[in-house]
Amino acid sequence: MRTERLVVANARGKYLALLLCALAFVAIGALIVLRQPGLGGFLIGGASIAFFGAGAVLFAFQLLDRRPRLILDDDGLNDRTLGVGIIPWRDIADARLLTVRGHAFVCLELRNPEHWTDKLSPRQRRLAALNQRMGYAMLNVNLAGAAVDPQAVLQRILTYSAMYEPGRG
Template sequence: MTEIKLYKSRWKGIKLIALTLPFVIIGFWMISKEQNGTFDCIMAWICVSFFGIGILIGIFNLLDNSARIIINENGILDRTLKQGIIKWEQIIEAYPLDIQNQKFIAIVVDETFEFKKRQYKWAENLNKLVGAQKLNLNLSQIEINENKLSDLINKIANSEKNERLNFIRTFISNQKLETNFNYQNFIIYFFVLIGLAMVSLSNFIAFMTIIISMGISALIVKWYSGTNNKTKLYKYARIMTYLGFINLVILLLFFEIYDSISNNVGTKFTNEIETYKSEYGKYPNEINSIREKLNLNLFQNYIANKIAYKNDGNDYKLELETLKHNQKEFDKDQQEWN
């Protein structure tokens, strides 16, 4: 039987993991640095627990291979509603609905439809308040245009039985074309995100410009939230908000990793310089020979090349230009750049 099968969007699962994973990594990073029982350690565990739930939900969406909504010649089956199949002869009307940026299609049915699962009175009142029906297809986890799907439902509900199959086949064909286009969009977003990260690291003004743009975009999204008047401005503002937020999280994570690696490199240089003094009775005049002994990896070597060594005979200094384009001196006692 020719059917339209709508699944949970794998891309939405990936986006959810992408948004929550950096916070989980940062949380574990803080846990490894802080002592057990301290306020920072407790907050880190709360961060890991909260955002870890998002990762689990994202993984579940990726592994869930069962169709959430099935549309065929007989009617519509939404397995989350637990109401059985909604026959075309029972559907009076369908219309798209946006509730706090969550997509739904409200289904108006006639008196012949028997509800297998009764709603509570407060739920019925809430549905009336937001303009919903007793039957509402939840599309929040499905990558599909709710207006086109509601148009299809109305067309089939008002057509003859022998015409339904043609509507379904046409919709399936068009939906495949749209899906391919979405894949191209996400590839573009990936490269845009790389560009934003590189520009943000280039200078502070560029970073602040991106942050301000993200804030303005978030206000635009909030302004249009809950309305059906979703313009192109809303669409691009939403994209910019997501990309800006992910960019900010990536930068914070990158700075944490950079600080940890640079502290490790500084510690290695300090230990080797002190070893040199204990052997020769003086500090080395340069550190190129010392760096060759350390067997640094690619990232460590990149940081080592940016370290300036100063020796006045009695003492020495290690200075580093950080990603924020300021100079820091290595504290030999604290084993970190200050």
């Protein structure tokens, strides 16, 4: 049985808008530093430059990053941001969509979650445990900033995991 390959990239338009906003706040911070004498202006403007400057670097990287973020194909699900490699369809027992403040996540219920969480760093394991305490799964596909319909990704994951379910013809 062959599955239709889905390759998802970053939403470049969204990252361009975020980059432009961050650069505007860096410019505002620079104006504050230059036009407001004293320590207060320096601290406020400097904080704006540092915070939004870091955001601008992150957004620029995401804008220029042309690597696929998420691939769904015959081999399984490969979310580059999870860092666990390809999760075969037979290992996905279920999935559900959760949205928080407009950011969509596909929560993966895995047949052997320890196999996948063992691939995470200690810091990532602590975050995964926190995810579970907040009502998410141990591993979640973060679709914020991805150029794809979250509902379509969920449907594809559910369909493919059912097709490759262990013991199924």
